[in-house]
Amino acid sequence: MSVFFHIDLDAFFASVEALDDPSLAGRPIVVGAAPGQRGVVSTCSYEARRFGVHSAMPISEAYRLCPQAAFLPVRMGRYAELSSRVMSVFEDFTPDTIRVSIDEASLDMSGTELLWGVPVRAAEAIRDRIRDEIGLSISVGIAPNRYVAKVASGTMKPAGLVVVEEGGEAEFMSGLRLKDLWGVGPKSRARLEELGVGTMERLLALSRETVESIFGKAGGEFVYEAARGIDPGIYASESRSRSVSSETTYERDVSDVDAIEGTLLGMAEELVARLYADGTISRCVVVKLRYGDFETLSARETRPEPFSGSSDVFEAARGLLSRKWDGRPLRLVGLGLAGLDDGSRVQRSLFEDPGERGARVERAGMDAARRGLGRLTRARLIPKPPGATPRKPS
């Protein structure tokens, strides 16, 4: 018999802020952009939610709804630190722990009853340890598969503990609202509603063929199975990341090409450093642009051989920018490296590449930076883009 736990940290970023500054406890907390800036709410405390504030809401609106809240910046490093401690508690209970994101994990607890007791007891033990040792609150969903456990964990937040017994998956799902169906977002719901399918009950009445005709083969299969509590395999893929990216929304729209290229160069260096640190390579670069009216487009280039360093990436990005950008002021610029590979097959050609010297110099710079010897920065990065300061990547 299979038993999976899905564990979510409640209002994680906001809870960490309250933990680190007890004077905030019980107050509305909004973590995200500063009021007055361009940006959104990243996470908010339950006290702030009572005012209608929620994740992804424009910060200006959050401020309008709840001006008395504590508005705090995202401190990703601190959250990552606590996240690791939480994950290692999970791993004390089962080595089969998948870290789904910074604030959630999926645990295979099958066959652990002799060690930890029945699932509810085990969940309580985990909850108590996270509370006593770290000071954070969790919600747990327990179910015969990872998908239903995930959905269950979200139905009684905060501090929830929801158990779905073997064989009860379909019934559990049928009692939910359409919006609780993980993987079916606003666009898909709107589509269903146009077709008169506004409830889970109506969705369950549709045949597999009908659902596939609405969402296509893959999407339809997902929705059909998910609605019945059959795990569509949401955590099946391997965890190695397939792309890295960085993007910046300017405080004011920018049309100065030097400023935009300066942003891209900084991103190229950051991304290539991450690739080196992970020992991966990429042959595909993507540039993303967003105009003032929110029109968003992207351009990409795939090469036969991996990029040899950040100048290589930057030059490709510059080419894509000149090809795609029409000169209107940009709200956002982004850079990504896709199709990541561990490089084992192409390692030789990478080292024989003429750009290799540059790459080696760059790696030396990164190593030096890690040893605290300071970082070699290209002159281009030093002057600030006039008229617009890119927000610090966090």
Next chain:
DNA sequence: TCTGGGGTCCTAGGACCC
């Protein structure tokens, strides 16, 4: 003063090859 940033996966069309 509306609308972040970092990811994943899917689709659809075109190029190209056999």
Next chain:
DNA sequence: TCTGGGGTCCTAGGACCC
């Protein structure tokens, strides 16, 4: 005049999630 079918790679865009 009509004109295969499959497979792979690539590109651009979009939906979704945290």
